[in-house]
Amino acid sequence: xxxxxxxxxxxxxxxxxxxxxxxxxxxxxxxxxxxxxxxxxxxxxxxxxxxxxxxxxxxxxxxxxxxxxxxxxxxxxxxxxxxxxxxxxxxxxxxxxxxxxxxxxxxxxxxxxx
Amino acid sequence: xxxxxxxxxxxxxxxxxxxxxxxxxxxxxxxxxxxxxxxxxxxxxxxxxxxxxxxxxxxxxxxxxxxxxxxxxxxxxxxxxxxxxxxxxxxxxxxxxxxxxxxxxxxxx
Numbered sequence: 001x002x003x004x005x006x007x008x009x010x011x012x013x014x015x016x017x018x019x020x021x022x023x024x025x026x027x028x029x030x031x032x033x034x035x036x037x038x039x040x041x042x043x044x045x046x047x048x049x050x051x052x053x054x055x056x057x058x059x060x061x062x063x064x065x066x067x068x069x070x071x072x073x074x075x076x077x078x079x080x081x082x083x084x085x086x087x088x089x090x091x092x093x094x095x096x097x098x099x100x101x102x103x104x105x106x107x108x109x110x111x112x113x114x
Numbered sequence: 115x116x117x118x119x120x121x122x123x124x125x126x127x128x129x130x131x132x133x134x135x136x137x138x139x140x141x142x143x144x145x146x147x148x149x150x151x152x153x154x155x156x157x158x159x160x161x162x163x164x165x166x167x168x169x170x171x172x173x174x175x176x177x178x179x180x181x182x183x184x185x186x187x188x189x190x191x192x193x194x195x196x197x198x199x200x201x202x203x204x205x206x207x208x209x210x211x212x213x214x215x216x217x218x219x220x221x222x223x
Contacts, residue, residue, distance in 0.1 A: 004157075031209060042201055042213030043158065056208050091157050099209030100146045100165075105157030 002026075004106035006092050012112045013082055020078045021109045025094030032075050033103060034067055035091040036060070043091055049075060082113045117214040118202045125220045126192045134187040134217055136202030141182055146205040149176065149187050151198040152216070158201065161187065197221045 005024045013019050025032050030051050035043035046065070048056045051072035061067075064082075069075040079086055089110050093103040119137040126132040138147065148163040162169055162176045164185070169176045175188040189196055201216040 033210065035211070035213075040215075042199075042216055043211070045210040045212065048208060048210055056210065093157070093211075095209060099207060100148075100163060100205060101209070102148075102160035102163070103158075103209075103211065105159065108157050 004092055004094050004104050006090075006106040006109050008109055009107060010110045010112075012114065014114050015084060016081055018078065018080045019082060019111065020076055021090055021092075021111075023075045023077070023092030023094075023106060025074070025092070026104055027073075028096075029094035029104075030072070030097055031095040031099075031101070031103075032069055033093045033095070034075070034077055035093065037089040037091060037108070038087075046077075046090075079111075082111075084113045087111055087113045117212055118204055120200075120202050120214060120217045122215065123218040123220065125222060126189075128194060128221055128223050129191050132189040132192045132196070132219065132221075134189075134200050134202075134219065135184065136186070137184050138202070138204055139183045141204055143182075144207065147176070147178060147182075147185050148203040148205050148211065149174070150201045150203060150211070150213075151196075152201070153198045158211075158213075161200070163205070192219075192221045194221050194223060 032049040034046040037043040049069040089108040091108045093105045095101045095103045149161040150158040152158045178185045199216040
């Protein structure tokens with residue numbers, strides 16, 4: 001059990017550029033979640049996968065955001081045409097089978113949009 | 115999605131017990147209460163969860179009120195490493211965590 005990993009850990013980009021983040025969950029964890037956290041606030045839910053199926057998306061997830069989990073293992077989160085308001089920590093978490101199972105969080109990807 | 119209510123900050127002395135309160139007056143009968151904590155520059159870390167009855171694990175205890183409108187996380191002997199933001203979370207039926215602003219716990223030596 002190597003834990004949840006995220007790549008990159010930091011990303012600085014210019015406004016208008018596209019960025020993609022990767023999350024590798026704990027192996028055999030069926031559930032995968034993406035959250036976003038801005039300074040001084042608690043994390044906010046973005047989206048959730050059960051295996052490869054994206055089952056829930058937050059209203060926070062505008063059309064510029066897309067997430068995939070193609071084979072039910074790793075997941076990617078892409079932000080197109082980044083805006084300064086997208087600057088945040090993007091956290092990935094994975095969990096076993098049941099909704100009430102604990103979620104294991106990765107270290108996050110810190111995005112700075114200039 | 116209704117969030118829980120927690121004090122913004124609390125202080126404790128090292129080696130003393132800490133009681134972190136949480137109000138969740140709109141909780142439904144099937145919503146679990148989860149507690150996570152977040153140390154500086156790290157992702158959140160699971161602490162404990164419960165539904166109706168009190169729960170204990172190696173990290174903490176969770177006391178849930180009989181009407182389930184409030185709960186208290188109990189750290190039995192605070193250490194400096196327990197200084198963190200503690201989140202009391204109402205868990206949705208899909209498992210998404212609905213974070214509030216949490217309680218920042220300071221532990222004084």
